Amino acid sequence: MKQTFGKYLFGAAFTLCLMAAGCSSPEEQPLPSVILETDIGNYIDDVVALDMLYKYVDDCQITLAAECVNTDSPYAAAFLHLTNHWYGYPDIPIGQARQGISSNFDAPNYAETVCQMTDDQGLPLFQRPNFQSDSIPDAVALYRKTLAAQPDSSVILVSVGFSVNLINLLRSGADSISALTGKELIRQKVRLLSMMAGSFGAYPIAEYNVVKDIPSAQAIAREWPSPIVYTPFEVGVQVKYQATTVEQGLLWANHHPLKEAYEHYQAMPYDCEIWDAIATLYAVEPSETYFTLSPWGDVHVDDEGYTTFTPRTGGLRAYLSMTAEQASAALYRINQLTTRPAKR
Template sequence: MPSAANRRLFAVLSIALAATVWRAAGACQAAEPTPLIFDTDFGNDCDDVLALAMVHTLADRGECDLLAVTVTKDHPYSAPFVDVVNTFYGRGDTPIGVCRSGVTPDEGKYNGLCQATDDGQFRYPHDLTSGADAPDAVAVLRESLAAAADRSVVICQVGFSTNLAALLASAADEHSPLAGRELIAQKVRLLSVMAGAFESIPGPDGQPRIHREYNVERDLASAQTLAEQWPTPTVWSGFEIGIALPYPHESIEQDFGYFPHHPVAEAYRLYSPPPHNRPTWDLTTVLYAVRPDEGYFRLSPPGRVTIDDNAVTHFQAEGHRDRYLIIGPAARERALVAMVELTSARPATDRP
């Protein structure tokens, strides 16, 4: 049974949604949509699915344009479940690229939904049935960037750094005569990345400890390459941000019933059944990437992020490329209201 605090929070969220809907549907239409690439380890946590749902809602409202989704989880069902979600939200033709790195090769708790059937038909229609049939992520990234306006693209990396490190090392090809680093510098405006930790995290005993964040630890070499070589402004959402904003399980239970089956709610339940408030690590990265001026987060002073051989992130207040997100108590409610409303919104087009 939800605690009294959770019930109060969900009541506040419910009351605030109407104002959020009005602002998002009206005022945000005036700005040009942000060209967005979403890079994800789909299947390792349910917050990736929540974050991609947010991207689609933001695209429905004209706030972003989803150019491509690239995957850093190396299992054949990861890309097909991305295609499930894209198709569910009416963007089944969005390019999807995959890595073949061997990093986290297990299926995951919910990617098998891409194979779920009812009455002999896919429960969730989609075209891509195996990651083996998807193009290489670097090729998709290079093609998407080459076609974009200079310094326009925002990349959200919410999984491992595998694909972006490979993009940095890529050579000229049929899509662009530029090598990877030069192509990034010409086309990318911002990298919004969920990785690392910039505050000490309480351990099981309640005492603060240094945190080796999962996205960094599982492909350390690529994370170090990203931190050392990425050429554009980068904003990091540390582990501490997501745990400060747990997604209310009441939303999963109440807000997704507009269709008999919903891949976002079903993936959440398979990953960790309610009552469970999952941290919103990946959602914060999307929220900042598309709405950087809404005041949900403060930014650290500019500096430089480095990653040591023990997978620990460090921030040095020298240099100008990197900042990390900070959230205070007063902003948490607003940020959580926005994330819940964007995640649970009905797709703009009817489900196929």
């Protein structure tokens, strides 16, 4: 495209102004604000999802308003602090569940490994300036503060872990942050909860994110006042991130948190299902290119963690499925995002 140097300078300055103002121009609608709810450290797909969110911020498609941890691992918040700095977004606030779900023995904790990596001089491989694990705010307080500050119906929650923070937010009362209860805040501010949870296929399973905290998952399905779109177990297993993507696609950085986390999670080479990346893709790009959405209805979670869906006009629950072609297109898009250099 041709343009004069003067126009280029104006355009560049205008773009910088937009970035400083959160990427939205006065004439445009504010960008959707995303809040990530994660158990990062248990399984590697949270890191793929996190990388995607930073890239969406790079592209001015969203703002990443907060990140909340629902496990009791101190390294989850530390890892988020690390990646926020590495990707160039050190000011994204992080919240921590006061009584997080224990998952320390479920899988190797790559978050701890990456946080403790050092270089040849014994210095931290990834900087975590001013991080103090005992000063991370309560996730519910951070949710209330973040939601209260957002325009109505502008917030998208991406939940790729357990539901303890979500249920505590839902049950929270009015306080000095907001005169609204948690349920009222959600109803007013949250456009969508994109949630990796459940199983709705022909051979359903009691899915991990549900089983780890069944009472919270039951209450969320029953009481959450905004639409919820579930990314179920069946969808995630259709989309496998490739070891070769990690080995060859992330070489633009000498040390990349996603590459280090992936390579320290299991013995390489291995491919892995990326449920959390699918829930993230739907949250920001809910295109029929990638997804088939069920009718709307209700979801029930039984006492063993099995989920069932019942269509109902006016229902606020739905779940995703994918054809083979959609799964292939989704993986292509996820690879496109995650292999691209971060702006930093």
